[in-house]
Amino acid sequence: MENTQLIQNAEILEKELSWVKLLINDCLTQHFKHDNIVPKSPIVAPDFGDISAPYAQFIQKHQLNTTERIILGMALMPHIKASDLDFLFHKNELTDRPFTQFGGIQGKNHAGFLPTIATVLYILCGEDIPKRIATLRYFQADQFLFREHILVLGDIPPNEPMTSSALQISEEYLNYFITGQPFNPRYSSSFPASLITTQLEWEELVLDPLTLDEVTSISDWLKHQDLIMEEWKLGRFLKRGFRALFYGPPGTGKTLTATLLGKINQLDVYRVDLSQIVSKYIGETEKNLARIFDMAEGRDWILFFDEADALFGERTANRSSNDRHANQEIAYLLQRIEDFPGLIILATNLKGNIDEAFSRRFQAMIKFNIPDAQQRLQLWQNSLTEQLPLAEDVNLTQLAQDYELAGGSIINVIRFVALQLARRTEQTHIYQQDILEGIRREIRKNGSMISQG
Ligand SMILES: Nc1ncnc2c1ncn2[C@@H]1O[C@H](COP(=O)(O)OP(=O)(O)OP(=O)(O)O)[C@@H](O)[C@H]1O
Numbered sequence: 098m099e100n101t102q103l104i105q106n107a108e109i110l111e112k113e114l115s116w117v118k119l120l121i122n123d124c125l126t127q128h129f130k131h132d133n134i135v136p137k138s139p140i141v142a143p144d145f146g147d148i149s150a151p152y153a154q155f156i157q158k159h160q161l162n163t164t165e166r167i168i169l170g171m172a173l174m175p176h177i178k179a180s181d182l183d184f185l186f187h188k189n190e191l192t193d194r195p196f197t198q199f200g201g202i203q204g205k206n207h208a209g210f211l212p213t214i215a216t217v218l219y220i221l222c223g224e225d226i227p228k229r230i231a232t233l234r235y236f237q238a239d240q241f242l243f244r245e246h247i248l249v250l251g252d253i254p255p256n257e258p259m260t261s262s263a264l265q266i267s268e269e270y271l272n273y274f275i276t277g278q279p280f281n282p283r284y285s286s287s288f289p290a291s292l293i294t295t296q297l298e299w300e301e302l303v304l305d306p307l308t309l310d311e312v313t314s315i316s317d318w319l320k321h322q323d324l325i326m327e328e329w330k331l332g333r334f335l336k337r338g339f340r341a342l343f344y345g346p347p348g349t350g351k352t353l354t355a356t357l358l359g360k361i362n363q364l365d366v367y368r369v370d371l372s373q374i375v376s377k378y379i380g381e382t383e384k385n386l387a388r389i390f391d392m393a394e395g396r397d398w399i400l401f402f403d404e405a406d407a408l409f410g411e412r413t414a415n416r417s418s419n420d421r422h423a424n425q426e427i428a429y430l431l432q433r434i435e436d437f438p439g440l441i442i443l444a445t446n447l448k449g450n451i452d453e454a455f456s457r458r459f460q461a462m463i464k465f466n467i468p469d470a471q472q473r474l475q476l477w478q479n480s481l482t483e484q485l486p487l488a489e490d491v492n493l494t495q496l497a498q499d500y501e502l503a504g505g506s507i508i509n510v511i512r513f514v515a516l517q518l519a520r521r522t523e524q525t526h527i528y529q530q531d532i533l534e535g536i537r538r539e540i541r542k543n544g545s546m547i548s549q550g
């Protein structure tokens with residue numbers, strides 16, 4: 098967002114929060130005044146017309162009603178204008194404790210008041226019980242703000258009322274409302290997924306016709322899913338989402354294809370390394386996975402689960418509590434995969450031991466093969482750029498015919514020859530010998546990898 102737009106957006110936020118503050122003040126005045134209050138003109142929500150600032154746009158696009166705007170505004174307040182909530186700390190002189198009606202909790206680092214459902218209910222409805230009960234429905238999981246994971250409710254200790262749950266705004270929406278920038282979370286132990294991108298284009302993908310056709314059908318689904326599910330009303334029969342399994346030897350383009358599917362459909366692709374998850378974060382896994390799925394749902398991401406073999410094969414017999422944990426996590430993951438409304442791609446090198454129950458969950462099982470000689474030639478030609486000076490003796494057709502290498506290996510060989518060339522002081526060409534040496538190394542590496550596994 099440009100600077101002027103940033104300022105305009107900040108002004109919009111300020112207006113919105115000032116309006117919420119007026120409502121809070123009004124509620125407090127009524128609370129502390131015991132004599133009859135002269136009815137005042139109602140406090141109306143600001144009208145943002147067709148202002149293009151992200152926050153104003155968001156409110157219009159989703160047609161948030163006044164109650165939703167107040168809930169959202171209250172959740173934003175601690176982040177943007179925390180001191181406006183300070184009066185809610187007011188102590189009840191009778192009990193020498195904060196007023197129960199005001200709800201709210203105290204943060205660990207944050208010095209200010211953190212609003213809970215109770216706070217919002219009091220501001221919206223005071224002590225009016227029927228109104229309070231009616232308003233409670235706004236906090237249910239199927240309501241817009243929660244369904245879209247814009248807000249989440251904080252945990253509450255057992256046996257405490259649900260209204261003591263703190264209103265939290267998700268990191269990505271907070272970021273979006275403030276900066277207008279889509280939020281791209283970074284890989285961390287609590288968010289074990291990363292955005293994958295490629296500079297390659299769809300046209301550079303070299304696949305056999307059958308694989309390409311199957312992959313293209315995924316892209317077609319992304320393009321036409323709304324037509325199929327909504328307009329043709331097939332959503333009543335078909336499960337939402339699309340689950341595909343990519344299987345085949347290393348370096349055959351599984352990751353690249355997933356990335357390109359995102360690129361041509363303008364969707365972000367997030368890669369989750371399952372081997373990391375299932376072993377490393379035992380215990381925390383469900384929570385972390387839930388975060389990834391929640392974000393992905395709200396933002397139309399493609400989820401790419403790499404090294405998915407961890408999911409297949411026999412569930413380990415419950416030998417230790419760790420096994421039990423891992424099994425539970427796998428069960429949770431399978432459930433979320435099945436319920437996910439968008440595109441999920443799982444990739445693996447093996448296919449042998451995927452049981453039938455599992456295969457039924459996929460709309461596509463796509464095999465990635467080692468390229469044939471003609472495809473290998475294309476891969477060599479595509480990746481040896483014009484900037485790389487090839488000596489006359491280089492015979493790519495011969496290399497493509499003689500060596501059964503996957504695209505990933507060809508790239509490794511090219512990296513090797515490019516480095517050789519860069520290190521030379523005099524010669525300015527790549528020779529057939531260089532490439533052959535690169536291929537030898539690649540084969541040695543893969544050979545030793547195979548014997549290890
Ligand atoms: N079919 C292909 N078409 C074009 N380039 C390819 C193809 N396969 C591999 N490559 C090249 O090799 C690189 C590595 O391939 P990629 O990571 O997609 O393989 P993979 O099948 O995911 O391997 P792994 O099973 O080891 O994860 C790609 O970024 C691309 O440069």
Ligand SMILES: [Mg+2]
Binds near residue numbers: 352403444
């Ligand atoms: Mg891969």
